[in-house]
Amino acid sequence: MTTLQALADLVQGTVMGDPALSIHGVSTIHDGKDGTITFVAHKKYHQYISSTPASAIIVSDGDLLDGKNGIVVDSPQVAIASILNHFSPKYAVNNGIHETAIIHPDSNIGQHVSIGPYSIIEAGVEIGDHVSVGANNVIESGAKIGHHSTLSHHIHLYHQSQIGEGCIIHSGVVIGGDGYGFVTQNDTHIKLPQIGNVIIGNNVEIGANCTIDRGTIGDTTIGDYCKFDNGVQIAHNVSIGRGCLLTAHVTIAGSTKVGEFCIFGGQAGAIDHVTIGDRAIFACYTAVMKDLPGGKVYSGAPAREISEKNRRDAVYLEVKQLKKRLKQLEEKVLS
Amino acid sequence: MTTLQALADLVQGTVMGDPALSIHGVSTIHDGKDGTITFVAHKKYHQYISSTPASAIIVSDGDLLDGKNGIVVDSPQVAIASILNHFSPKYAVNNGIHETAIIHPDSNIGQHVSIGPYSIIEAGVEIGDHVSVGANNVIESGAKIGHHSTLSHHIHLYHQSQIGEGCIIHSGVVIGGDGYGFVTQNDTHIKLPQIGNVIIGNNVEIGANCTIDRGTIGDTTIGDYCKFDNGVQIAHNVSIGRGCLLTAHVTIAGSTKVGEFCIFGGQAGAIDHVTIGDRAIFACYTAVMKDLPGGKVYSGAPAREISEKNRRDAVYLEVKQLKKRLKQLEEKVLS
Amino acid sequence: MTTLQALADLVQGTVMGDPALSIHGVSTIHDGKDGTITFVAHKKYHQYISSTPASAIIVSDGDLLDGKNGIVVDSPQVAIASILNHFSPKYAVNNGIHETAIIHPDSNIGQHVSIGPYSIIEAGVEIGDHVSVGANNVIESGAKIGHHSTLSHHIHLYHQSQIGEGCIIHSGVVIGGDGYGFVTQNDTHIKLPQIGNVIIGNNVEIGANCTIDRGTIGDTTIGDYCKFDNGVQIAHNVSIGRGCLLTAHVTIAGSTKVGEFCIFGGQAGAIDHVTIGDRAIFACYTAVMKDLPGGKVYSGAPAREISEKNRRDAVYLEVKQLKKRLKQLEEKVLS
Secondary structure, three states, X not given: XXXXXXXXXXXXXXXXXXXXXXXXXEOOHHHOOOOEEEEOOXXXXXXXXXXXXXXXXXXXXXXXXXXXOEEEOOOHHHHHHHHHHHHOOOOOOOOOEOOOOEEOOOOEEOOOOEEOOOOEEOOOOEEOOOOEEOOOOEEOOOOEEOOOOEEOOOOEEOOOOEEOOOOEEOOOOEEEEOOOOXXXXXXXXXXXXXXXXXXXXXXXXXXXXXXXXXOOOOOEEEOOOOEEOOOOEEOOOOEEOOOOEEOOOOEEOOOXXXXXXXXXXXXXXEOOOOEEOOOOEEOOOOEEXXXXXXXXXXXXXXXXXXXXXXHHHOHHHHHHHHHHHHHHHHHHHHO | OEEHHHHHHHOOOEEEOOOOOEEOEEOOHHHOOOOEXXXXXXXXXXXXXXXXXXXXXXXXXXXXXXXXXXXXXXXXHHHHHHHHHHHOOOOOOOOOEOOOOEEOOOOEEOOOOEEOOOOEEOOOOEEOOOOEEOOOOEEXXXXXXXXXXXXXXXXXXXXXXXXXXXXXXXXXXXXXEXXXXXXXXXXXXXXXXXXXXXXXXXXXXXXXXOEEEOOOOOOEEEOOOOEEOOOOEEOOOOEEOOOOEEOOOOEEOOOOEEOOOOEEOOOOEEXXXXXXXXXXXXXXXXXXXXXXXXXXXXXXXXXXXXXXXXXXXXXXXXXXXXXXXXXXXXXXXXX | OEEHHHHHHHOOOEEEOOOOOEEOEEOOHHHOOOOEEEEOOOHHHHHHXXXXXXXXXXXXXXXXXXXXXXXXXXXXXXXXXXXXXXXXXXXXXOOOEOOOOEEOOOOEEOOOOEEOOOOEEXXXXXXXXXXXXXXXXXXOOOOEEOOOXXXXXXXXXOOOOEEOOOOEEOOOOEEEEOXXXXXXXXXXXXXXXXXXXXXXXOOOEEOOOOEEXXXXXXXXXXXXXXXXXXXXXXXXXXXXXXXXXXXXXXXXXXXXXXXXXXXXXXXXXXXXXXXXXXXXXXXXXXXXXXXXXXXXXXXXXXXXXXHHHHHHXXXXXXXXXXXXXXXXXXXXXXX
């Protein structure tokens, strides 16, 4: 329970209405609940402002409130992030190192670290300060985890893998497995040993059950501030630039270079050995099959600029027209 | 080993031939084995009836047997489900709670519950009667599992997640992980805390390595009798209606509402914030990119009704024809 | 540290230049490092030979070296596999059976086996000689693992599953889960018990988080020398022939038969009950929707031979031309 004024202070906003109003949670504007605060970030939700039972609304323009209680801020979305954080129940407790965790004496564990039951920390592992490692994790020899990072459960970091600071790794993630490399000779596939590494930057979030392979020679690298949804697959020697957003089940094949701040929709992907420029955006199910410049929106398989994709989709209607016109012409000429 | 009569009683069918015939297992009609019972559910398998070495056949029409031993029932498929169950080896044994399982004293464990080795049950967890939890599971604080549900191994239920009664959760499933929610400001992605929940109904089956995220505000919900194949991904605030069938690697993006009894083929999916009507069917690799009414069959990316999809695919042949006709016309006119 | 001569002996090649040259690792030709050996397998990398700082180069033609130190072999790729193996750090140590592993007395464990912490081996399991089982694995009753196979961590072999000799199974893999089989009657989905098995051949590699379901009646089978990338899904009663290469997120639906030496690009897949011939190649995102003969290259959804796929993609340009010609004709005829 807190007051509207206290929340306004938290988000550096201005109270409209009653600063002493009690707020005990957050709701959405189209499913607003009495006693909660909600927010409006897009025009299409303006229609709900007058009727929502929510007790207060975060807006970017005070006039929208029309007399209702609220907070005015520059970005309602950024403000709601802080307020959600304020009301977020805190389940993760630092319980220190569980007695069933198996910690190799030659590992290097920082201050204020928690390690859950049945986790295994091998020789040469380095874990920074304020790191939380969940249950049933296997952190293999020589792996490094930076300060303030959080690993959930059932995670496997293969040997030497590196995770930066402030990262969040969800459950079931496998980092540093062998890249998919074989040489085929006389119908026999000979395994290419994968002796490179995986290096993940700072403030990266990796969704549940993602897989990130180590490089063959040289490293697989994930830039700072990348955010991966669940089930993303990154092959060996891939490089993902800073701040990329990869949504669910995206698949990037070997040695491909993705620029900075790219966005991949669900199930999108890229073949191996292609280069993608900065700030390229790929619709869901887009398949990148060649080098593509950044700063554009792509769709389809193979990936094409969305305007061309749409023109191609329109061929169906154009052919209908062509048939009609051709028939008229035939009737004229051949009759 | 059992008799044909005993099996007929089990499936409420009528014996044709020798009721004392011994049956020791099940085989398929095209790979029938002596001493087993098989079944015919589709016309295309009628051809095998006369030659199969199987000792008895379940049919919906006694005339099909042509003198062979068998059982007549309304639905051979429903009957074979019971008979497979009869012959299914029982591997899961209720061994009670393993001594290495870590059970928080403030959890609430029902009657006849088994919990496997190295599993962790946190504070406030509620587990119903006759529940089986496998090995290496992590059931976080406040999670609930209904009566008669079965969890395999390496499963993670994040805090507060709810699973109904009679559910089957296969290995490697992650339920209640953070939804993929970020606000981007000045090229920095700010995490939106995900404080909603996941609520799964009764008699739901979730395949291996599926991921189901918790809601941002409000809940992700999966209706009763939904059946998910392996590797399905459900994003935050999605709602899946009763009885939906989602096959392997299906991906449903955030806040999308799927009606009742929909069917998604392999690798199909839907973008965020769309609404799909009841009993819609999606071919494999279909990408739903807008609201779609129920009761129809869709295919392609973007998803279109299958008849339109087929007409679009036929444009290739139509253009061939148009070229021919245009050429003839040109010769006539221009020569 | 080793000499060029020693490496040449290892790969049965011929030294060009200084046999006593010291080599301490491997690098790529376009990112060559002093003191390392590199290789050239494709023409497009010839340009780097003169300028690479690498100290020696493996080539198939000595003239390419132009006076530089190197080794001449038939296949530089096969040679580099051996040399990578030579320089590969050895992290996996046979530590025997960890005291926390729970081994059923009625299991059968071979010689020189290692089993990691918190792994569970149930009754009737058979493990061959020189097998390595990692941490947190669950090997259910009656499962078999052949000699010299390696299982990483968090792996679940359901009851009776069989893995051949010399296999490598990466983390998070689930083998032998229930196939996706239901009979629907009056909107109720009745589970078809899955009483078949999974049988995996010799020298198979299975990537992280793959899922391979057991058969309903009869078995799911994976041939010798198959290599699966991460996140591959194999449904019940599928049969994959010898030597197939399935890259990331490939999905093969129920009862489909894949021939020998087929290659599936990323996210490609096949619907249920189709038959694919030997040595078929599928581009990424290809969806096989009917029986297809082997020996060809396919692309698209539905899968078509790549030449037809390209002609179909070209329709867009053809229609542009048709419009132009039709317009000219109309002007002639109708004016």
